[in-house]
Amino acid sequence: MPTQYVPPVTWVDSREDMALFIQHVRRTRECALDTETTGLDRRSDNVVIWSACPDIDSRYCFSREMLEIFDEELSQDLEITWYFTNQTFDFNMMANSGCRVPEGDCFCTLAMDWLVDENRQGAHGLKETAKDYLDFNMRPFKEAFRGKNRGETIPERIKRGLEEDFDGAIAYSSLDAWATFRVFHALRERLQAELNLDGESLWDYFVEVEMPFTRVLYNCCRRGIMVDTGYLEDMIPTIDSEMLEIHKKINKINGAELNLKSTPQLRKLLFDKLKLRVVKMTKGGESGVRHPSTDEECLNTWAGEGVEVAQLMVKYRELGKILGTYIKGLIKWADRDLRVHPTLTQHVTVTGRLSSVDPNLQNIPRPDGDRFGIRSSFIPKGGHVFIVADYEQLEMRLMAHYSQDKNMIGVINRGWDIHTGTASLMYGYDYDDIIAAIKHKKLNARLQEEQLPFEPLAKLEEDMIFSRQASKTIGFGQQTGRSKTCSKRGNLSAFN
Numbered sequence: 001m002p003t004q005y006v007p008p009v010t011w012v013d014s015r016e017d018m019a020l021f022i023q024h025v026r027r028t029r030e031c032a033l034d035t036e037t038t039g040l041d042r043r044s045d046n047v048v049i050w051s052a053c054p055d056i057d058s059r060y061c062f063s064r065e066m067l068e069i070f071d072e073e074l075s076q077d078l079e080i081t082w083y084f085t086n087q088t089f090d091f092n093m094m095a096n097s098g099c100r101v102p103e104g105d106c107f108c109t110l111a112m113d114w115l116v117d118e119n120r121q122g123a124h125g126l127k128e129t130a131k132d133y134l135d136f137n138m139r140p141f142k143e144a145f146r147g148k149n150r151g152e153t154i155p156e157r158i159k160r161g162l163e164e165d166f167d168g169a170i171a172y173s174s175l176d177a178w179a180t181f182r183v184f185h186a187l188r189e190r191l192q193a194e195l196n197l198d199g200e201s202l203w204d205y206f207v208e209v210e211m212p213f214t215r216v217l218y219n220c221c222r223r224g225i226m227v228d229t230g231y232l233e234d235m236i237p238t239i240d241s242e243m244l245e246i247h248k249k250i251n252k253i254n255g256a257e258l259n260l261k262s263t264p265q266l267r268k269l270l271f272d273k274l275k276l277r278v279v280k281m282t283k284g285g286e287s288g289v290r291h292p293s294t295d296e297e298c299l300n301t302w303a304g305e306g307v308e309v310a311q312l313m314v315k316y317r318e319l320g321k322i323l324g325t326y327i328k329g330l331i332k333w334a335d336r337d338l339r340v341h342p343t344l345t346q347h348v349t350v351t352g353r354l355s356s357v358d359p360n361l362q363n364i365p366r367p368d369g370d371r372f373g374i375r376s377s378f379i380p381k382g383g384h385v386f387i388v389a390d391y392e393q394l395e396m397r398l399m400a401h402y403s404q405d406k407n408m409i410g411v412i413n414r415g416w417d418i419h420t421g422t423a424s425l426m427y428g429y430d431y432d433d434i435i436a437a438i439k440h441k442k443l444n445a446r447l448q449e450e451q452l453p454f455e456p457l458a459k460l461e462e463d464m465i466f467s468r469q470a471s472k473t474i475g476f477g478q479q480t481g482r483s484k485t486c487s488k489r490g491n492l493s494a495f496n
Contacts, residue, residue, distance in 0.1 A: 224339035
């Protein structure tokens, strides 16, 4: 790897030095920013030191106190363009530290690299992009701030690093901003070079759609969504009671107390006592010893064959997930204003859809399959209402438009569900009969959930339900190409 020139770092901890930096930024009208923080919690962590790079030949590192001057002099300057590697994270850290986020145009290299190649999952970060596009290796944090004393926090570790090796600590911190500046320009060249059929570059698309959307996501996450934690807490005794009853039934089958979290005990019940067939083996882990698996796939297989203890275990685990992930989990993530602030990202999925973590609000059970009504725990603030906005089967409608297929257009014009209408045309089933079969299946699922008697599906109903799934698979299988402009618009109105 060739040696690359890295400019010396300038430490800024006074108004006089800060004034020189401000003049520098106002000359270049562009600057990369990066923060070293007390942790990764976007709700509560804040800036320890921060860095900036207004051109390739300079880099700065600042004490936290300089954020106040940055806020006064630069943050609201619309003439300055800012570059970040993880814009929404740095925005949160700055806001948590009492600094207004930049109002000028802001570009996030994570989103840029995703647009260059969405298949680089997990490799859009600064260390990866610097290595791949600049042939430059970034030092890891643990190497720059060596050793960790017992009970030492991240800010204490950084403070110790500044005391023990001041030059090394600020050199490490400011290198992130300098590398971000270079990565931005490398990625911009790549985006400008890739054109669509209309002659528009990916850079044009990025500036018009992706760049402003990053700020929208930050605003959504920062504002959060309100959760009725009391409503959720009221569900806990009911679910605890149901799980206890299921546990008692399993103990009765076992003939003794069974620890449902113990895989060896469960394996002994299923294979030694009940003599169930082995569906698959485990991978063996570190020991290399493989055992009959008792995972979700196996339990569902046995449950479908009518094995009572498997049906009970499936039910027990479903309730456990609802309790731990969707009820206690949401309560844990709610702040003192009863608002949940997830991290929404635009650079994770290959398809272009949003990704939600901490918590994942895209995975809340649907109302038609959730008797606890967890989605009802999300409430608008006073004087507001929720609006559901979604593209209904948009991809299929686009395909109908461009193909001008008369059958597809006819299904859409009738107001039919496209996949059900396609199934009706493909298999010759009556559209209303397919709809009725689907409703019957949903009703059975609800009755089974409530442990009430239900009428099993007839063979014809099962075939009709399969026909819709088959037509859906064929329909989506016919779609080709990359479509990144349509999937990010929905489901943001709840962040009010």
